[in-house]
Amino acid sequence: MAAPSSNSYGLCDGNMPCLPILSSATKSCEANQLPPAADTISVNGQPLTPEELRTLQSCPNPPKKLKPGNYWYDKICGLWGKEGQKPSEVISPQLCVGGHEGKC
DSSP: OOOOOOTTTOOOSSSOEEEEEEOOOHHOOOGGHHHHOOGOOOOOEOOOOOHHHHHHSOOOOTTTTTTTEEEEOOTTOOOOEETTTTEEEESSSSSSOSSSSOOO
């Protein structure tokens, strides 16, 4: 049996199987990234629970390109933005996510 040789998909030696080499473009591609963990996103000063993150991501008009960070949300009108900045978009109103006044 012949030993594996180097090929265009990866590097091989006699003891290891050939594995593809991922380019930096593949590694950094947004489509290949894991979704953010709930506790890496804060809304109105409160880290999201996994349930709140699901609510936010599955609402009719969710935030676009949601990444870890601190956000503010106006539950009445649906304004959404990065903490300390102007609104960046309008998402679904009346969501019970993050810190909020009153009962949901």
